[in-house]
Amino acid sequence: MGVLDTIVDGVRQDLAERQAAVPLDRLKERVQHVDAALDPMPRFRQSGVSVIAEVKRASPSKGALANIPDPARLAAEYASGGAAAISVLTERRRFGGALQDLVDVRCAVDIPVLRKDFIVTAYQLFEARAAGADLALLIVAALSDFELVSLIERAESIGLTPLVETHTAEEIDRAVDAGARLIGVNARNLQTLEVDPATFGRLAPRIPDGIVKIAESGVRGPHDVIELAREGADVVLVGEALVTGRDPRLGVADLVAAGAHPALANRD
Numbered sequence: 719m720g721v722l723d724t725i726v727d728g729v730r731q732d733l734a735e736r737q738a739a740v741p742l743d744r745l746k747e748r749v750q751h752v753d754a755a756l757d758p759m760p761r762f763r764q765s766g767v768s769v770i771a772e773v774k775r776a777s778p779s780k781g782a783l784a785n786i787p788d789p790a791r792l793a794a795e796y797a798s799g800g801a802a803a804i805s806v807l808t809e810r811r812r813f814g815g816a817l818q819d820l821v822d823v824r825c826a827v828d829i830p831v832l833r834k835d836f837i838v839t840a841y842q843l844f845e846a847r848a849a850g851a852d853l854a855l856l857i858v859a860a861l862s863d864f865e866l867v868s869l870i871e872r873a874e875s876i877g878l879t880p881l882v883e884t885h886t887a888e889e890i891d892r893a894v895d896a897g898a899r900l901i902g903v904n905a906r907n908l909q910t911l912e913v914d915p916a917t918f919g920r921l922a923p924r925i926p927d928g929i930v931k932i933a934e935s936g937v938r939g940p941h942d943v944i945e946l947a948r949e950g951a952d953v954v955l956v957g958e959a960l961v962t963g964r965d966p967r968l969g970v971a972d973l974v975a976a977g978a979h980p981a982l983a984n985r986d
């Protein structure tokens with residue numbers, strides 16, 4: 719079994735327990751009582767590269783990364799550094815996350831919040847929206863074409879903006895065909911878990927104009943942001959470098975400043 723299959727297997731087991739505790743109808747009721755979702759598009763389309771800053775405690779590739787007792791406080795630091803959105807890893811077994819982290823972060827910031835998880839059912843989308851998420855990650859490699867289209871449609875129908883994550887040219891084509899408006903290119907190979915910094919530059923030209931292009935994984939600092947901006951990134955999604963860095967607010971501010979560098983003004 720590959721890493722992704724193993725993770726999704728665990729996610730399905732945890733999901734079965736939550737579904738037994740809270741039936742879908744009850745979840746749908748909760749969704750009706752949350753505030754309307756924030757639209758991330760204006761922030762992601764602004765000039766300069768936007769930063770999505772991630773709340774990430776651990777990962778399959780690196781194990782424990784950071785002790786984050788108060789995700790809301792970390793998210794507030796990210797927001798004050800200029801983050802355009804916050805990504806919250808809610809997967810429990812390998813990333814040490816929880817949906818409660820997302821609820822806490824939602825209360826602490828007034829910028830869009832992404833549920834970053836391994837979403838394979840509509841139930842998880844309702845959970846995300848009920849917890850206050852504005853965006854939800856859909857990983858092409860974990861879904862059939864039919865599942866991808868139906869989850870994109872379901873997400874949009876309840877106000878969530880789907881961020882569709884890809885790793886290959888073929889997955890980008892599938893994401894485009896499924897109607898994705900936001901495509902992430904993840905530089906981390908799901909078989910080896912190695913990050914290849916050349917991935918975004920190689921694959922981004924495949925994404926049609928008009929779709930927001932997000933570079934995910936392996937962004938270590940301002941130089942990477944400048945390089946990714948030159949390669950066409952509208953947004954970078956950064957976890958490890960921020961949670962292991964000395965100051966999350968300054969860490970984000972440095973990345974935002976790099977993405978707004980005057981040398982990038984005419985990159986289109």
Ligand SMILES: O=C(O)c1ccccc1NCC(=O)[C@H](O)[C@H](O)COP(=O)(O)O
Pocket residue numbers: 721772774777778779780904906908911934935936937955956957958959
């Ligand atoms: O981070 C991992 O090891 C990982 C392994 C398998 C599937 C997903 C994984 N990470 C999720 C992410 O996509 C990253 O958290 C995100 O892109 C940020 O990456 P980084 O800045 O390198 O922490």
